[in-house]
Each structure stands twice: as structure tokens, then as C-alpha cells.
Amino acid sequence: MEKEITLADIAKILDKYDIVELEDVKIKGDIELELAEGGVALPPSIAQALQSIISAGAGVGTGVQKAQIPTTPAEELNLELIRTEFKVAKTEWKGQIEEVTIGATSADGGTREGTVTIGGEKALPFYNFDYQMPHPPVISVDCFDMPIKLAKAVRGHYEDVMEDVGEWAKKNVREFGADMVTIHLISTDPTIKDTSAREAAKTVEEVLQAVKVPIVIGGSGNPDKDPEVLEAAAEAAEGERCLIASANLNMDYERIAKAALEHGHVILSWTQLDINAQKTLNRYLFKMGVPREDIVIDPTTATLGYGLDYAFTNIERMRISALKGATDLAFPISCGVTNAWGAREAWMKNSPIAEDSYWGPAVNRGPLYEIITGLTLGVAGGDMFMMMHPKAAAAVKRITQMLFGAAGAEDEGKKVKMEDWVTWSGKAV
């Protein structure tokens, strides 16, 4: 009963009876394959399958039986590994993030010993397999112009310098390895101390004297007072190419942007988790004549557990649309990671919720909240992190340097065999 049928015939029959597999069917005779036009390569899996059929040789069909669990499957299968090459294309984007330099050395009319450059990406953060990230993210450590309330885990590190802003800034650089220092002029807030703009300018001078790294100048966040304060600060820091934080839509941003322009600073364009508002504000700044290389954006940092998902996606979306060509979003991104300390898990002694499992010591939780908030936003597109806990700053620095692939990094970790975790015998914890 030798006859010739086509595959399509068989497939039709099988479909008709809803058969997707036949067990214990043996095949006898020759098999000829004709490849489709266009030279479709036979997938290795099929080639192998056919080979195994052919080598199985002659046999007589015995009908069909119910599928059974094989007893010694490995041998019975007698499979060879189907060699397959892994391939994946690079992703190329047409956009590029603006490269922005903060700080000016004497060559450029400033007094900084070094500058910091961020941005320039042509791919997502740390996607070096697409395009090598040009600059690693940087860390700016916060200081304030007056003693402030801090979570216990942070306070210990700053208690000795809180009364002296110069010492505070120095400590950030000397002990905590800050790439930059941010001075927050919070005492100028009318509801706090209402310090004058002139005093604020003096504070800025003091910080510039104390440290030689580039600095970020932050207002108090009071939209009515900040323009005046930041204007005075920009003037006092003439030529130092500071990052002025920040211009917002709900204040007289023009005054701040103008001051930054006049005195040679970079401006931080801050919006609240709103991609359209960010575009709008950036366009206003372009209109005022702020050059592209003078803009850094801050799309708002929400903390782990308190909106980090929004902040993450907001930044990721901005970065992707910038890479796709949206030039009004193609700027380095700054993240206020210190916000993490607002999460109650970062500082509260015990859970306020009775049914929660034990929270453990707050001092262990806090830094990790700051680390996770920073790193997560770094993976989304953050180029610069304003941070506070020394351990958190160091950890975010270390991991971002590794992912960046810092040249000559000795920090290769130990030579471990990845699979050895299975038999790792440590019992700590």
C-alpha cells in the first residue's frame, strides 16, 4: 500500500481530528526534501530530527497508543544538542543626549580644580553593547545652610559640621567622595528663617572657597523667594559654572534663567512628573536664549514605595523619546535621591501597621532606600544623583561605575564561579 501524499494532506487529516501528536508511529523508506524557493535554510532542529529518522532505519508501523511516561527518558531520547547561535541586533537611536559640563577651571574663568561632564548618551543607560556610555553618572552630596532635622542614620555623619557650611561641604568631598556638592539655601524660606538673598550669596561664596569641586546651588523651594535668592547666588558665583537649582513653571523662572545666563551657569529645569510640562519649560528656556549645553532637567524623584514607579517611568519615557529624536527632552537628568528619606521605611523605628512583620533596625533600612531609589532612576536614565547618606552615595557610585565600565576599575570583585552559590556554605544572616 505504498502511496504518495503531500504534507498538506496529512496536516489536513490531523487537523480534522484534532490530533497534534502521534505516538509510536514508525516510518519506513526514503525521505526526500525539497526546499522552498528562496533558499530557506533547514532549521537545525528539523535537520537533526530527519537525521534521526533516517538513521533509525526500517521499521513497520504499529498504529497508535496512548502516550506514556518513559521510564528512562534520557537514554530513550538519545538526543544531540541542537547547536544554535545566539544573535541579537544592536539598537541604534537617532537622538543623542546633550553633553553638559558643570564647573569651570581657571582656564575657563572659574576656580574649580576639575569639572564634571554628564550626558552625551546615544543609548539607554549602561547599554554599552549598543553604544558606549560616554560619561558615568555623578554624585553630588547635599549640605544645607543651617542645621536641619535628619533621620538618625544620616544625622550621625553630619552632626559635627551642621553649624558650619564650609566644613560641611569639605566633609562631603574629603570623606564621602562627592563629585560635586549641593548647597541648599533653605534658610531663605520666609516660613523658616527668611534669610536675605545677600546672606545666601555669602553662603555660596563660602562653599566655593571651601571646596574645589563643581557645586550645585539650590534654593529653598519657595517659589516667591527663590528667584531673588538664586539671582544673588548666581551673581556671587560668577564664572564658576554652577548648576542653579532650579527653574520651575510655578515661579518667575525667567529671572533665574536670566541670572544663570548672565553669570555663566547651567540651569536645572524642574517639573513634577509631567513629561509635557518638562517639554514646555525647556522650550521656554530655549526661547530665552539658554543654550542647550546649559540645561539639565529634573523630572522629580519619587521614592521607593512612594511613587518610584511614576518617577522611573517618567524618566525612562523621557529618555527614550529623547533618543528617538525629541530634542526638547534630550538633556542629562538629575535626581534628588535624598528624597528617599521621606519614606517612613527609611527612618521609622517600627511599623505603624500592627500586622506587619518586624521591620528590623531603621539604620539598616534607610541607606538601602536611598540606594534603591538612586540606582533605579539611574537605570531609567538618571545622570546625576543628589544624595546624603555616605554609604548610599558610595554604593550608587560603585555600581554605576561598574555598569559604566569605568576604565582601569580595580573593582572587579573577587574571582568567583557564578554557579558556586548553590554550594556556598556561608551561614551568616
Add this chain to the structure above:
Amino acid sequence: MEKKVVMQIIKRIGKCVRKILFYSPFDKEQIAGLDENVKETNKNLFQNVNWCNEGGHEEMKISSPMEIWKYLPGTNCGKCGEKTCLAFASLLIEREKNLKECPPLFEPKYAEKGKKLAELLAPEVREVEIGIGDKARKIGGEDVMYRHERTFFNRTALVYDVWDTMKEEELRARVREITDWQKFYVGEFLKVDAIAVRSVSGEAKTFADCVKLAAEETDFPLVLCSFNAKVIEEGLKEVSDRKPLIYAADKDTWKEFLGFAKKYKVPVALFSPDLDMLNSLAVTFSSAGVEGIVLDPGTYPAGKGLKETFSRFVRIRRAGIIEGNKGLAYPLMSVPMSAWMDNDGDKAENALESSYWEAIIADLFIIKYADIMILHSIEPHSLIPERTLAANIYTDPRRPVSVEPGLREVGNPTEKSPLFVTTNFALTYYTVESDISSNKIDSYLMVVDSEGIGVESAVAGGQLNAENFKDALESFRVEDKVKHKTLVIPGLAARLSGETEDVTGWTVLVGPRDSGRIPGWMEKNWPPEGVA
């Protein structure tokens, strides 16, 4: 084996090979007489095998309910529980309903459409289930590279380890601790997902005993970890009915593991940092009919190795989702626990450091594509952020940011109960609400429209101001319920207190900066003079 392969070829080969000359040992009559059982047993066996490497994405992924509706019976019979087929279609897209819930679709006349629909609805990354019953966890099943493109579906499963050199009591206690851990977050208790049992001893019997103990102590899914096939099989015998994930087949042991996966019908993890090898293993397993595949491309804990690990995760997922390489479109496993080896975590003084580094690696791979991960630290400072991050990244970004403004009652408030104010940012609202209710404070909670922004930002951005407080008090007719005309505003909105008093005429009390401190605040401040 070869027969099965042949039938697979027949089903798939049309796209690759035009015609095959075939000497058939059976005829149509014989096929017609097939046992019904065979059909049952063999259903779905191949639906996911990719033979022809068809370049994926040939077919447009479904994006609108109308496209799905075309494949449904269109009778609006209501058997699925929905009034119309179109309503059912939109739930299918969101994976809130399953095709099986439309019985007519499985009638012969719709079978063709049903099959097509199943293909169209299949996620880009295969979904694999580990464990059984309530606690079973689906992993994988993802469709997008970025959560804003739609959403990530199956949150990274967090698996914490025990090992077979632990003493019995120690082991039981650790398993219980992992199983019982919980933390309240946005209206629900977060829990972790599974337990990994590691073979440290290398002894099959020791491992089997340990697996048995762990299984007695918990109904969580289990991951059995050893590169020694004999050890795995002994452990597997104890719990094969629990559908554990077995870890891991590598280039040397894959045949044995493939056998276990088929014999015991359990999902299996494949390990290889060499992606050609990993791809080869995956294709080999799927060709052999194994569906429950998880890929571990290796997690190097530091330096260049970690950088390369990151690259492997991204590129594998890209191959699966963007390039439609079905051979690698499986759930990915990461092992942040490797941090402990790098930091000499076995010394007590390094434990904190190791747990931090472990959380950092976990952070990276929760974001970038691990569907399951193995972790070691079960200290609260690790569990809380790790589990919270997984919740955040896997939250549906299309979920509304805000809740309805209005006056809520917490417990059984009277006209003398305190009136708290918060914003309509969902996270803030749920946090405050749970803080008050879990501490059993009968009160009113006035939810003010801050355009879905949290307190601190809304005060800074002007979305929360004295005027909104006034509008809220009036439009919710708060005076009808609260007689004391005293308003407790969030500590973070303290700067609005004076103006609010002026504008509303109500007495303003400034509450704590964190609503978790409301109970303590109440002791000192409530009731104020004149209210009692």
C-alpha cells in the same frame, strides 16, 4: 522519539519545506479510529515549539478588542459571564479572562478561529508556572521591553534560600520566617514567593531529607538547586507532585535534566553564561517537548562580570520580544545571592555589606528582565525594599494615579471624631487610610483634589492650597457631619495652616509629617480644648 518529531515536522514544516515524499504506514481509516484519549493527552503539545525560526513579529501583536472580537463566535451567548463577545474580548487583552472561559470557541466550527486566537494572544515570553494550588506562581509571560508600553504582567518571583546542611529546627524556623513574612502596602499585604533548597552537602539523601522538611513546613513553591543530577532526582522524588522548579541543567547534565522534566513534568532551569550554549539548550529542550523552561544566564556579582551579566539579560529579552527568537523567549532567572560569595558574606561582619550588594543586584534585575530570582538575606532591611521595588516596577502604569476626592469615614466616626485631610494621590490616600484604620481610630478623612499629587509636592507645586481646603469642606458638606470645626492637616502642609484658618474659618491643627505617627499625635493632641 522519532515518530513524535516527524509529526511535529508535519505540523510545522509547511513553512520551510514545500513537499515531502512519504511512505505512509497507515491510512485515513486508521486515523479516524484514534482513541479520544490520545487527542486529549496530546493537545497543546506543540503549540509553542518554534521550528522554523520565523523571525517573530511577522504577525502584528493584537492591540484592540475589535481584532480579537473577529475571532470570537460573535453570538453574545453570555456563557463567559460577559454580556457580549466584545466585552469578553477586552478582558482577554488584559488577561483578566482566559480563552477557556468561552466554551463555544471549542466547538468544531470555531476550532480554527480558536486556535488562531490562542496564537495571537500568546505572550511574547512564555509563561511558566511553578508550584501548585493557591501559592503557585506564574513567571514570564511578558510582552514588552518597557513598562510604559503596556505593563509588565508577572512580578519577579522572589525566592529565598535554605540549604541542606542546616539543622532541622533551624531549617523549619527559616522556612516559616520566609513563608510568614508580610508587609502592608497600598491596600494589601506584600509577601514573597518561593523557597529555594540548595544542596550544599552534595549528598542525595541529605538533600532529599531537606527538601522533604521544607515541603512539610510550607506550601510555597520550591526551587531545587544542584548541578548534580542524582541529587536533584532524589529531591524531586520527594516533591514531584508540587511542581518544583529544578535548577539547573548545564552543558554537561542537560540530558538527565531533560529526562526529569519529561518524566516528572516539572519546569527546569537551564544554566549557561555562554549564550550560544543557552540558546542551544533551550531549543533542544523545547524540541523535546519541554515547555516549562527557565533560563539562567549567570549572575556575576561585581565588576566587568556584572556589567556583562546586565548585557546578557537585556540582550536575551530583546531577542525574545523584539526579534521574536522563540528559542530564548523564556522566563529569566537571576541570582543576586552571588553577592555573598564576593563579599565574604560567611563572616558575620560582612553580612550587612553582602545583603546591601545583594539588594543592589536584585534592583538591577527586577528592573531589567529577571522573572525569578534567588536571594539569601531574609533580614527585614532586605525584604522590605526588594519586595516593594518588585511591586512598584510591576504595577500597571495605566492604573489611575488618583482616587476620587470626597469625605471618607474610617471606622465609626461621630460628630466629635477627628477630621484628617489628605490628598487624592492614590499612594498617599491608601497609606493614610490604612494608618488610621489599622490603629482603629474612628475618624473622617477628607480627600482633597490635589490633581493626584502627593502632599509635599502638591504644596510646593501649588496644587494643594487653602482654597482647595475650603472648596472641599463646602462641596463635601463636612459641617453636616463634623461639629467641632477643627481640621487636622498633614505635617508636610504645615505652611498652609495660617492661610487655611483665614480662608475657611475652621481651626487648623497640624498633624504629624508621617501619618504613621497619627496614633502618637492623637494621644497628645486629641481631643483639643472645646471638642471634648
